[in-house]
Amino acid sequence: xxxxxxxxxxxxxxxxxxFLLFGPFxxxxxxxxxxxxxxxxxxxxxxxxxxxLSIVARFLLLLWQDHRTTRVPAVKLAAAVAKSGKYVxxxxxxxxxxxxxxxxxxNSYIDLGVLIMTYVMLGWGLNxxxxxxxxxxxxxxxxxxxGAYSFALLSHYFNFTFWECLPxxxxxxxxxxxxxxxxxxxxxGDYLAIVTLAFGEIIRLVITNWVSLTGGPNGIYDxxxxxxxxxxxxxxxxxxxxxxxxxxxxxxxxxxxxxxxxILALALLTNWVTxxxxxxxLGRAWEALREDEIACRSLGINLRNTKLTAFAIxxxxxxxxxxxxxxRQAFISPDSFTFIESATVLAIVVLGGAGSQLGVALAxxxxxxxPALLQDLQIYRMLIFGIALVTIMVVRPRGFIxxxxxxxSLGKAKIISSDMISEGHG
Amino acid sequence: MGDTLLxxxxxxxxxxxxxxxxxxxFNAKRGDITAVIGPNGAGKTTVFNCxxxxxxxxxxxxxxxxxxxxxxxxxxxxxxxxxxxxRVARTFQNIRLFGGMTVLENLLVxxxxxxxxxxxxxxxxxxxxxxxxxxxxxxxxxxxYWLAATNxxxxxxDPAASLPYGAQRRLEIARxxxxxxxxxxxxxxxxxxxxxxxxxxxxxLLKIRADGCSLLLIEHDMGVVMxxxxxxxxxxxxxxxxxxxxxxxxxxxxxxxxxxGEGDDDDPDAPIAETLAAAE
Numbered sequence: 284x285x286x287x288x289x290x291x292x293x294x295x296x297x298x299x300x301x302f303l304l305f306g307p308f309x310x311x312x313x314x315x316x317x318x319x320x321x322x323x324x325x326x327x328x329x330x331x332x333x334x335x336l337s338i339v340a341r342f343l344l345l346l347w348q349d350h351r352t353t354r355v356p357a358v359k360l361a362a363a364v365a366k367s368g369k370y371v372x373x374x375x376x377x378x379x380x381x382x383x384x385x386x387x388x389x390n391s392y393i394d395l396g397v398l399i400m401t402y403v404m405l406g407w408g409l410n411x412x413x414x415x416x417x418x419x420x421x422x423x424x425x426x427x428x429x430g431a432y433s434f435a436l437l438s439h440y441f442n443f444t445f446w447e448c449l450p451x452x453x454x455x456x457x458x459x460x461x462x463x464x465x466x467x468x469x470x471x472g473d474y475l476a477i478v479t480l481a482f483g484e485i486i487r488l489v490i491t492n493w494v495s496l497t498g499g500p501n502g503i504y505d506x507x508x509x510x511x512x513x514x515x516x517x518x519x520x521x522x523x524x525x526x527x528x529x530x531x532x533x534x535x536x537x538x539x540x541x542x543x544x545x546i547l548a549l550a551l552l553t554n555w556v557t558x559x560x561x562x563x564x565l566g567r568a569w570e571a572l573r574e575d576e577i578a579c580r581s582l583g584i585n586l587r588n589t590k591l592t593a594f595a596i597x598x599x600x601x602x603x604x605x606x607x608x609x610x611r612q613a614f615i616s617p618d619s620f621t622f623i624e625s626a627t628v629l630a631i632v633v634l635g636g637a638g639s640q641l642g643v644a645l646a647x648x649x650x651x652x653x654p655a656l657l658q659d660l661q662i663y664r665m666l667i668f669g670i671a672l673v674t675i676m677v678v679r680p681r682g683f684i685x686x687x688x689x690x691x692s693l694g695k696a697k698i699i700s701s702d703m704i705s706e707g708h709g
Numbered sequence: 710m711g712d713t714l715l716x717x718x719x720x721x722x723x724x725x726x727x728x729x730x731x732x733x734x735f736n737a738k739r740g741d742i743t744a745v746i747g748p749n750g751a752g753k754t755t756v757f758n759c760x761x762x763x764x765x766x767x768x769x770x771x772x773x774x775x776x777x778x779x780x781x782x783x784x785x786x787x788x789x790x791x792x793x794x795x796r797v798a799r800t801f802q803n804i805r806l807f808g809g810m811t812v813l814e815n816l817l818v819x820x821x822x823x824x825x826x827x828x829x830x831x832x833x834x835x836x837x838x839x840x841x842x843x844x845x846x847x848x849x850x851x852x853x854y855w856l857a858a859t860n861x862x863x864x865x866x867d868p869a870a871s872l873p874y875g876a877q878r879r880l881e882i883a884r885x886x887x888x889x890x891x892x893x894x895x896x897x898x899x900x901x902x903x904x905x906x907x908x909x910x911x912x913x914l915l916k917i918r919a920d921g922c923s924l925l926l927i928e929h930d931m932g933v934v935m936x937x938x939x940x941x942x943x944x945x946x947x948x949x950x951x952x953x954x955x956x957x958x959x960x961x962x963x964x965x966x967x968x969x970g971e972g973d974d975d976d977p978d979a980p981i982a983e984t985l986a987a988a989e
Contacts, residue, residue, distance in 0.1 A: 563841070564817075564824035567810070571818040574807035581761060581799050582819045582888055583792030689811045691849070693865045697811075703870040704809030 286349055294342040301337035302330070309333050344677065372641050379547060383540040390536040397543050397611065399651045401604055404550040406631040406643040408600030411557055413629065414637035415566060416593035417573025417707015418468075419476040422483025423628050425463070426456040426598040428620035430605025432490060435503040435615050445509040445610045449603065456602020457595040464594040468587060471576075483625055491617040502616025506609050508538065509545060516541060542611050549607060553600045554640055560596070562690045569593050570638075570690075573707035627651075634675060636682025637706065645683050649675075712777045714739040714923050715760070715892060720769035722755050722947075729755040731947040732769070737892070737940070739777075742914060742924045744934045746958075747944035748967060753927045754802060756944070757894055759784070760925070761799040762791035773797065775891055793822050798890035800881040802897050802927075808870030812861055812880055815869050816852035817845075819887035824848055855883040858916060860909070875906040882913065892923050899930040911937050935959070943967065 310330035316322035379400075383393050405427065412420045430452040437443040437451065467478050490497050497503065508516060516538035517524045525541075526533035560566040568589045571579050580586055609615050627650065635646030653671070657664040679685065685701035715737040722730040730752045737743040745753050758764040760771055760783060771783040773795055783795050791797050807815050817824070827844035856862040859879040864872060869880060878898060885893055898914075899907050907930060914937055918924060928934045934941065934955070941958045943951040945967040951958055958964055 563828055564821050565828070567814060567818050568821050568825075570810060570814075571807045571821075574809055575805050577763075578801070578805040578807065579818070580763075580789050581792060581801075581805075582821065582884070583789050584818070584821050585789045687809055689814060689866065691813060691817060691845075692811065693813060693849075693853075695866070697866050699809055699811070699868045703868045 286345070290342060290345040290349075293345060294338045297341040298334050298338040301334045305330055305333045305337075371645075375641075375644065383536075383543050390539055393536060393539045393543050395652065395655050397539065397546055398655070399648055400543070400546045400550050401608060401611075402628065402631060402651045403644050403647040404546065404553050404604045404607075405601060405628045406635065406647050407550065407553040407557060407640060408597050408604065409628050409632050410635075410638065410640070410643050411560075411569070411600070412593050412597035413632050413707075414639070414643075415557075415561065415573065416569040416590060417705070418590060418593060419472070419479070419707070420594075420597070421476045421480035421622075421625055421629065422486075423479075423597070423601055424620045424622070424624040425479075425483040425486040426460060426601030427605040427608065427624065428486050428490065428617075429456045429459045429598075430602030431609040431615050431619070432497060432503075432605075433602070434606040434609045435506050436497070438507050439503055439505075444507060445606070449606050452602045452606035453599040454602075456605065457599040459602075460595040460598025461591055464591045468590045468594065480622065480625070483620075483622060487617050487620050490620070498616075500617060502614055502618075504614050506613045506615065508613065509541065509610050511541060542607075546607055546611075549603050553603075556596075556600075557640065565589070565592060567690055574705045630672075634672070634682055636679075636684040636686075636701075638687060638704075639682065639684035642682050642684035712739055712774070713737070714741075714774055715743075715925065716770075716772045716774075716780075717756075717760070718770045718772070720756065720759060720771065721767045722752070722759055722764060723767045729947050730759070730766075730944075733944070733947070733949055734769075735942050735949060735952060737923060737925055739774075739923055740918065740921070741939040742918055742926060742937050743940045743942065744926045744928055744938035745942050745944060746928065746931075746934055747950075750946075751944040752947040753944055754896060755947075757799065757896055757925075757927060761797055761894055762786060762788040762795075773892065792888050792890070796889065796891045797894060798885035798888045798892070799894040800878075800885050800896055800898060802900070804874075804877050804881055806869040806877055806881060806884070809868060811866050812856070812869055812872070813849070813852055813865045815880060815884050816855065816887045817848055819884045820848045820851065851887060852883075855886050858886075859883045859913060875902055878902065878906075878910070879913065882917075886917065886922070890922055892925060893917060894925045896927050897929060898926065899928055899933045902930075904932075907933060 310326055312324045312326055314322040314324045379396070382388070382396055405423070408426075409420065409423045412418050412423070433452045433455045434443070434445070434448040437448050438445075443451075463479075463482050467475060467482070470478055491500055493499070510516075511525055513523070514525045514528050515523060516526075516533075518533050518535070521527060524533065525531075525537060531537075557566075561570075568579065568584050571582075571584070572586065572589055572593075576586060579589075608619070612619075631646045631650050632643055634650065635642035635644070649671070654664060654668050657667060660667065675683070681701040685704070687699040687701075687704050689696045689699065713736045717733060717735050720730055720733045721728065733752075733756065745756060747753050755764065759766045762783065766784050769784075772780045773783055774780050775796065781795060783791055783797065786795055792799075807818060810818070824841075824844055827841045829841070853862065853865075856865055859882060861872075861876060861880055861883065864876065869877065872880060878901075882893075882895065882898065895914075899910055902910060911933060914924060914926070926934070926938065938955055941951075941953065941955055942949060943958060943961070943964050950963045950967055951961045953961070
């Protein structure tokens with residue numbers, strides 16, 4: 284309790300800041316005046332509650348920080364979290380696989396699962412670029428858009444099906460990744476972040492304005508749904524549909540379940556490829572690049588090619604996810620590919636712990652699942668969400684799982700704590 | 710004493726108006742330990758950065774002869790190819806390790822090009838096909854060899870950032886050696902080492918030379934330089950002021966005046982000058 288006086292002082296200062304901040308927003312309210320003109324009312328109680336909460340929250344936070352620095356060694360905690368990952372990951376996988384098979388489960392939950400897994404896949408794709416190679420990409424949505432529009436346009440103009448387009452979308456997105464990467468990757472740090480952000484916007488603006496090709500802001504309709512070996516999920520139940528073939532009643536949940544397993548397979552593919560690559564020269568070169576670019580160069584590693592492969596492979600998975608997004612929605616427009624999508628995916632990666640596959644998956648569940656499940660709380664939804672995010676960043680500033688498992692070891696692999704690991708400079 | 714390995718001809722490096730290296734020419738022989746010494750700011754590290762491709766020289770050429778008679782111009786190669794094709798490896802004055810990766814991983818990253826070639830563009834190795842497994846095994850064996858040589862084998866699975874300073878220096882040398890160089894450039898390898906570590910470093914450098922790799926070395930520690938170098942080049946203000954065996958350098962008037970100054974009170978390199986004088 285030696286810091287008690289300091290802590291109280293700090294909390295009161297925070298209270299003062301909160302007063303200044305909340306004063307105009309919460310303390311004052313515009314009302315209808317007596318003769319139709321604007322009147323001004325005060326809300327002292329609300330303001331007092333907000334300021335009081337700020338002071339108490341700050342005080343508790345400081346107490347907790349004291350407790351943490353004195354009691355819990357960060358390394359031990361990190362190791363415990365990483366160790367528990369051994370059991371959490373398979374458990375999570377089993378739950379994910381069996382979720383749609385739970386009898387009587389509401390279709391909306393399966394649909395939410397599809398949405399979450401789309402973001403898990405995007406997070407894993409971006410994790411290659413940000414988490415492994417340490418290149419801050421703020422325009423990841425560009426590749427998502429390329430994938431989605433590739434499929435939409437190919438199906439619209441040439442009647443390609445989902446399964447034909449899926450590999451094409453990945454290839455096209457990877458090609459765009461390389462195309463964008465060439466001029467961009469000589470930049471580092473903040474400059475790289477700004478230019479990737481700009482490229483994300485350029486792609487969206489081109490799609491919006493090239494009306495003759497893409498339909499502009501109106502988007503593209505009637506994108507075909509995926510088929511199961513040629514069988515459609517049509518509600519009519521006629522010949523050539525799944526329900527007719529298997530002699531079951533047509534039900535919208537059949538298609539949702541099918542989509543669910545497609546995105547699950549795609550996400551697991553992303554994860555598998557990433558995990559394999561991490562144990563290979565390429566993956567190790569990415570991580571080495573994140574740690575020290577100059578040392579990499581002195582060891583004969585071609586920086587440009589190594590960065591480009593990270594960009595291209597990350598983009599490829601973004602393209603797959605985009606293709607899936609288009610087929611799931613059956614309608615896409617430029618509104619789906621705004622900067623906020625890039626920011627959400629990046630937040631998932633950072634929150635989960637850059638470089639950690641399990642962390643990213645958990646973060647996607649929290650970032651996408653929680654706001655959707657809190658729908659009933661209406662306006663308090665975003666407040667709770669915001670508080671949760673701030674709490675996580677205070678408690679675990681390097682993300683849920685910030686430790687690193689070595690890709691190769693002579694003896695028993697030891698978990699590397701986050702304070703050794705560099706975050707990359709660009 | 711073999712034939713010439715490295716030939717630096719009329720090397721000049723200017724940064725704006727400042728001439729860091731001025732028409733420098735010198736040779737380094739195959740199988741030799743060649744030391745580059747000089748007062749602070751003499752341009753030693755600039756020469757190193759030119760040789761290892763981190764700077765493009767303003768003029769002049771740097772050639773390496775992998776086999777007697779053959780010649781490859783290092784200043785024409787792109788930066789990363791100096792290590793790959795030129796087979797020149799280096800360490801840094803301020804240690805640059807991959808801190809969040811284990812000691813073993815550091816050594817495997819150094820063998821990236823050979824390993825990458827065995828992965829079949831990454832595709833075969835992802836599928837678990839091809840000869841990658843064997844290549845990785847060989848790479849680990851080579852890493853183990855250098856870990857044993859640098860006395861780091863017990864720390865193989867620890868993150869590089871957790872090693873003590875002296876061990877990090879040794880690891881950086883081991884990592885450079887894993888690229889299989891013909892010339893190893895060391896930028897102040899003895900800086901910050903205690904006398905015992907310094908002695909171990911001497912033994913390590915002699916072992917590297919015995920293994921068939923030539924060395925080029927920047928060093929302030931005269932104990933290291935005088936004991937192990939076969940040939941010394943002295944720089945001052947970007948120019949070569951002396952070139953010869955340790956014995957010749959010790960008695961060179963120009964070198965002594967460069968270190969001690971000529972009646973100049975301001976002497977930034979007093980400890981070195983004392984060492985040099987004491988060695989006489």
